[in-house]
Amino acid sequence: MSMNGAKGLLLEEPVIFEKSSPGRTGVEPASFDVPEADIEGIIPKQMLRGAIEGFPDVSEMDIVRHYTRLSQWNFGVDSGFYPLGSCTMKYNPKVNEEAARLPGFAMLHPYEPEELTQGALQLMYELENYLAEISGMDAVTLQPSAGAHGELCGLLAISAYFKDKGRPRTKVIIPDTAHGTNPASSHLAGFKVVPVKSEGRGVLSLDAIKGVMDRDVAALMLTNPNTIGLFERNIKEIADFVHKKGGFVYCDGANLNALMGIIKLGELGVDVIQFNLHKTFSTPHGGGGPGSGPVGVKKALAPYLPVPRIKKTRSKYSLDFNRPKSIGRMKAFYGNFSIMVRAYSYIRRMGAEGLKRASETAILNANYIKENLKGTYHLPYDEPCMHECVFSDKYQLGSGVATMDIAKRLIDYGFHPPTVYFPLVVHGAIMIEPTETETLETLDKFIVAMKAIAEEAKTSPQALKDAPANTKVQRVDETKAAREPILRWRKG
Amino acid sequence: MPYIPHTDKDARTILQAVGAGSIDELLASLPAGSRLKGPLNLPGGLPEQELKALLRDLSSRNVTTGEYSSFLGAGAYNHYIPSVVDSLISRSEFYTSYTPYQPEISQGTLQAIFEYQTLVCQLTSMDVANASLYDGASAVAEAALMARRITGKEGIILSAALHPEYRETVKTYLVGTGDHISEALYCTEAGTTLPEAIEKNISDNTACVVVQHPNFFGSLEDLAALSEVVHRKKALLIAVVTEPISLGLLRPPGVLGCDIAVGENQSFGNPLSYGGPYLGFMATKTEFVRQMPGRLVGQTVDKNGKRAFCLTFSTREQHIRRERATSNICTNHGLCALAAAIHMTSLGEGGLKKLARLNFSKAEYLKNRLKTVGVEPAFRGQTFNEFTVRLDKDPETILKSLLKKKIIGGLALKRFYPDLKQHLLITATEMNSKGEIDAFADAMAGVLVPAAK
Numbered sequence: 001m002s003m004n005g006a007k008g009l010l011l012e013e014p015v016i017f018e019k020s021s022p023g024r025t026g027v028e029p030a031s032f033d034v035p036e037a038d039i040e041g042i043i044p045k046q047m048l049r050g051a052i053e054g055f056p057d058v059s060e061m062d063i064v065r066h067y068t069r070l071s072q073w074n075f076g077v078d079s080g081f082y083p084l085g086s087c088t089m090k091y092n093p094k095v096n097e098e099a100a101r102l103p104g105f106a107m108l109h110p111y112e113p114e115e116l117t118q119g120a121l122q123l124m125y126e127l128e129n130y131l132a133e134i135s136g137m138d139a140v141t142l143q144p145s146a147g148a149h150g151e152l153c154g155l156l157a158i159s160a161y162f163k164d165k166g167r168p169r170t171k172v173i174i175p176d177t178a179h180g181t182n183p184a185s186s187h188l189a190g191f192k193v194v195p196v197k198s199e200g201r202g203v204l205s206l207d208a209i210k211g212v213m214d215r216d217v218a219a220l221m222l223t224n225p226n227t228i229g230l231f232e233r234n235i236k237e238i239a240d241f242v243h244k245k246g247g248f249v250y251c252d253g254a255n256l257n258a259l260m261g262i263i264k265l266g267e268l269g270v271d272v273i274q275f276n277l278h279k280t281f282s283t284p285h286g287g288g289g290p291g292s293g294p295v296g297v298k299k300a301l302a303p304y305l306p307v308p309r310i311k312k313t314r315s316k317y318s319l320d321f322n323r324p325k326s327i328g329r330m331k332a333f334y335g336n337f338s339i340m341v342r343a344y345s346y347i348r349r350m351g352a353e354g355l356k357r358a359s360e361t362a363i364l365n366a367n368y369i370k371e372n373l374k375g376t377y378h379l380p381y382d383e384p385c386m387h388e389c390v391f392s393d394k395y396q397l398g399s400g401v402a403t404m405d406i407a408k409r410l411i412d413y414g415f416h417p418p419t420v421y422f423p424l425v426v427h428g429a430i431m432i433e434p435t436e437t438e439t440l441e442t443l444d445k446f447i448v449a450m451k452a453i454a455e456e457a458k459t460s461p462q463a464l465k466d467a468p469a470n471t472k473v474q475r476v477d478e479t480k481a482a483r484e485p486i487l488r489w490r491k492g
Numbered sequence: 493m494p495y496i497p498h499t500d501k502d503a504r505t506i507l508q509a510v511g512a513g514s515i516d517e518l519l520a521s522l523p524a525g526s527r528l529k530g531p532l533n534l535p536g537g538l539p540e541q542e543l544k545a546l547l548r549d550l551s552s553r554n555v556t557t558g559e560y561s562s563f564l565g566a567g568a569y570n571h572y573i574p575s576v577v578d579s580l581i582s583r584s585e586f587y588t589s590y591t592p593y594q595p596e597i598s599q600g601t602l603q604a605i606f607e608y609q610t611l612v613c614q615l616t617s618m619d620v621a622n623a624s625l626y627d628g629a630s631a632v633a634e635a636a637l638m639a640r641r642i643t644g645k646e647g648i649i650l651s652a653a654l655h656p657e658y659r660e661t662v663k664t665y666l667v668g669t670g671d672h673i674s675e676a677l678y679c680t681e682a683g684t685t686l687p688e689a690i691e692k693n694i695s696d697n698t699a700c701v702v703v704q705h706p707n708f709f710g711s712l713e714d715l716a717a718l719s720e721v722v723h724r725k726k727a728l729l730i731a732v733v734t735e736p737i738s739l740g741l742l743r744p745p746g747v748l749g750c751d752i753a754v755g756e757n758q759s760f761g762n763p764l765s766y767g768g769p770y771l772g773f774m775a776t777k778t779e780f781v782r783q784m785p786g787r788l789v790g791q792t793v794d795k796n797g798k799r800a801f802c803l804t805f806s807t808r809e810q811h812i813r814r815e816r817a818t819s820n821i822c823t824n825h826g827l828c829a830l831a832a833a834i835h836m837t838s839l840g841e842g843g844l845k846k847l848a849r850l851n852f853s854k855a856e857y858l859k860n861r862l863k864t865v866g867v868e869p870a871f872r873g874q875t876f877n878e879f880t881v882r883l884d885k886d887p888e889t890i891l892k893s894l895l896k897k898k899i900i901g902g903l904a905l906k907r908f909y910p911d912l913k914q915h916l917l918i919t920a921t922e923m924n925s926k927g928e929i930d931a932f933a934d935a936m937a938g939v940l941v942p943a944a945k
Contacts, residue, residue: 016607016837026838027574029847033926034857039741039849042856043874047712049743054614057840060576067580067604067834074600076588084590091495092588095540100765101578104551109564110767111903112555113895119553120766133533145626145769146823148810152665159668184810184820188637190668193815231521261532263522278823282495285590286827287601288623288787290769306664328664332567332629332657332756333767345547349494351537357493360515364503367510367518384510384518408596417594422811439497440505468596473794476595481792481804487620487781488610489791 006414010472013069017489020056026063054491073472074287075416081442083369085388085419085431086179086227088257088279090358093349096282096342105341110333114318120337121317125310127344128294134355135253135273136266137296141305143335147254150274150293151185151221156327157297157304158218158248158272159189164304164325169218169247175204177227177423182252191218198425202228202381206237213245219272223252224265225386227423227431229366231258239269248272248301256280257435258363258387261356271298277336281343292339306330361436362387365443369432372447376454380426388433392426401457401464403428408475409456411468413449494537557764561928562900563858565878565919566708567628567655567734568767569759572922577761577834587827591787595802596794601826602801605789608833615739615836616753617746618775622786624829625772625821628734628756629658632702633665634785634819635754635774639700639728641783641818646672647698647727651685653678653707655734656908662702676701683711683871683880687721694725700752704732705745709880709905710855710917711873712742719749728752735759736773737921738876740848745775752776761835762828771828782808785819847922851877854920858929862918865937870915878919880905880912885940887916893939899932 039048058066075082082089100106108120128140144150155172162169172191174182175198183193194212199205209220220242224232232238239249248271256273257280259265265273277283278291285291297305307326308319319334350358363386370389374382378394393403407417407430419431434443456463468474498506512518519527538546557570564570581587585600592598592605605623612621625631636648648666650659652675663673676689685703694701701722705713715731722729731745733755745753758770776784782805790804810817839847855877859869862881869875870882883890887904894901902918909915920929 013603015603015610017610020840023842025840025843027576027843029839029843029850030572030922032850032853034853034929036849037853037856039852043712043741046716047714047743047874048741049739052614052740052841052844053617055611055841055844056837057842058837060838063576063834063838064580066837067586068583070600070604071580071583071585072600073597073603074585074589075597076585078584078588082590084593087590089590092584093495095543097582098544099547099551102547102551103556103558104548104554106763106765107556107558107570108554108766109557109562109570109764109900110568111564111566112562112900113891116555116560116895116900117766119550122553123550130534145630145825146821148820148822149626149630152820156664156667179822180810180812180814180817181820181822183815184813184817187815187817188665188668188820190670231519233521233523236523236526261528262519263527268523268526276823284587284827285823286587286825287589287598287604287830288591288826289823290626290825290828291823292769327667329629329657329660330664331627331661331768332655332770333627335767336769337766338763339769341547345543348535348538348546349540349543352532352534354493354496354537355532355534357496361496361498361503363518364498364506364510364515367512368506371510384512384520407594411594411597416597419593437495437497440502471596472599473596473798473800475795476800476802477792477794478595478802478804481790481802482807484792485781485804486791487606487788487804488613489606 007470010072011069013066015489016056016058016066017054019058019062022057024057024059026058026060080414081438081446082416083418083432083434084416085433086254088433088435090282090435091437092282092284093346096345099345100338100341105338118317121310123344124340125312125317127340128310130347131275131294132296134260135296136264137273138299139302139305140294140296142294142340143306143330144293144295145331145336146289146291147274147276147293148181148185149330150295151181152188153306153330154250154272154274154295155185155189157301160304160327161301162218169216171217173212173217173220175222176425178223179252179254182221186221202230203232204234204238206234206241209238209241213242215245217247219248219250221250223255225255225258228381228390229385229388230381230383231386235268243269254279255387258359260359261352262359272301277339277343282346283339283342290336290339292336358436365434365436365438368443369434369447373450376451388431390426391430393428396457399457399461401461403430405464406453409453409464409467410449412470415446415449560898560900561932563902563918563920563932564900566903566917567756568764569735570764570921570923571759573761573763574835574838576838577831580834581827581831586830592803595800599801602789604830604833606791606801608829609789611833611836612773612775615736616775617744618753619778620781621773621775622784622788624825625774625786626825627770627772629661631754631772631774632658632732633662635730635752636662636666636700638752638783638785639730642780643699643728645697645699646670647695648673649690649693649698649701650675651703652676653685653709654702654704654732655708682873683709684713684873687717690718690721694727696725698725698727700728700730702730702732704734706735706738706876709871710875710878711871712875715745715748715750730754735877737848737851740844741852757832761831769825769828771825771832783818786821787824850922854924855879858920861929861933862936865933867936877921878917880915880917883914883916887914890939894935897935899935
């Protein structure tokens, strides 16, 4: 096949400090329209600073070229297919970007009096309600900044519930397929992690949970669909059992893109869920954030959500700080508001029907890839999948080729690699999440590329070992980076 | 359907390929009877043009810092954002990519973060900085946890002049790991943390002392003096900077004996956006780097020996270390860090110093103008671009009267400090013109002394 990846002109670019020439300024600050204060006469000399050692002095054009060149070394959703499993790299609509930049949203100070921010509060109030409706939860807080922040928030609320009832609980059950953030958040919330294995078909069994569930367990923390891309089919029975023992069910909502309008997790016994607005609700991933991680809970946990809550009385919106049982604050102010604006814009554009169609199409696309690549790549769990599917490198290992080589070779074909080596339960995992925003033609090209790479693995494995060949830099020495750390630029 | 390209024919092709008659056959693993029967109760979808009109209408129900004169700060600052910032962060190769796990096609993000880390080090005079945290408040919580790991001790002392919402956040974060948190009183005359209060609270089990500089009241702290008290007990000093423009004027934490510098970098290139997303920063000494949370970018080479960048020290992180990780953080605030780096770069050393002097001068001018109408600073300490005043009347009433003149006159402190019933925290930046400041002082005179009837 002819490769999607072609050569373009990529320009070398030094680090910004190496372009510095003392005396240059990019954008001069405003002029003094008040008298310049006598700083030295007011502030003691030992509190004032001298040079800002190394700070770059560059012209505006230099800055523009610098960052433009850097951007050209990057691959984003706008550049091409980005099937990074568990991250839901769907299209980020442009209208959302415009919405977030409207002066009425962007130029708003968090301590403005409520009568000046009614539009913002209304948007947040409505977004909370939309998320509650989509998930089947009773109350939603928008405060957490990201998925892991939401996990911590939800777990702290569960912990506070048991303390408040006078019987603190100490443990959280987490399946072996979970994202690393789940155990890390549980630990931070003060819980001991009890691992549980998924059964042969890649899902949790009621028996496995029965074996570890006791009255010290505050919650079972699962992901549904799980990280293998399978729906936890026993969730209702499992949730009933956890509830019978007085525990809660926390669902990591990272994979909610499979379920909108199809099923409500709240109706299956889930008590807490975090929403990753940067996954399911189309807000951009920003090269590593900012995201937003609202948390939805059932009624019993609502009193423990962070302050402030948004309240509506008649047609007036306000911030409610009087929540004596609240866990407190996850951050300053109210959350990542401009990300909420984007998610709100997405939900209003899609409507109920659009969201359902998005989830259904995400499922169709993942199954299409799964069906077309099984046989070429090892498929550890051959079941209809939800929004993503997980293969492994088992068939290629014999040629001396591993998952990382396959991933790097995909770059030469013009695709971002899938998530690799996760979930940990699949050795050499290749986790593919196509999302609903890709055309059939793109999926076909990706399938052809994956098949061509499997063929190359047999006939010319070195091509995979040498990949990527067309990028600005070739295989990066990550071991050296850790062994001989250079974590900042210094004048050479 | 918006953003979904499949035609009916495409959908049929896919169903055929996967051997299913309908989508329902693919959903057989969902519990029977639990599938939704009807549509979600959400508003119907809108065409883009109508959506935009709706959003414009909603946004117009807010009053912006452009429409009113705003003298609010308190951890969120109204600064000018050069046009290059939004133009460059709007390059979709930056904002539509994710965490740079595959360095060969993420060199742009990686080099930009490496530069950001360096800029934070230069600004704070510390050795190393991470790629970003969520915001200043959560950064303080992470720093407190980090200090515990480094010292093996538990106690956390927070200055009472640390932003109240930061203190609340620290308490929320640490509740699961045993809080052991105490607060050190501030001096009611100087408006700064009392070294005696720290001496009183500090013990051999103190991991760290957290002090904001300039503090929440706007006052400058004597970090060097506090450092002595803290280090005598082998605890760490954590400096918190919520207004980093001040570092263009003030001696940085790294040369004042601080072990960890954290704070909020929103002032650089990030709009107010009703409180977020902002940008937590963290910098520390080389010896502590392996206890630092968050992403870190390092310089290395590719297989041809060419300079390259990648994420490093990931064995500290949740995806490798799970419950033993230094933090649960995964997605952080990369694009906000990019905006901050571009703003810092476009200022340069000269620009940042000028901007800091300008902010200081605006605040001093406002302070003096208010003095002429009888409004005196509440504390005698020096300040940077915000300060606290004590009014003779209830600040809430005063603020309401000022609103009628389209002035947001600051933040009444009694919501956080019940003792400071008559106190107002006021901020001036380069965004407040002389005319605005004069009008504010005149309006204040008007509302404090109602014209005799």
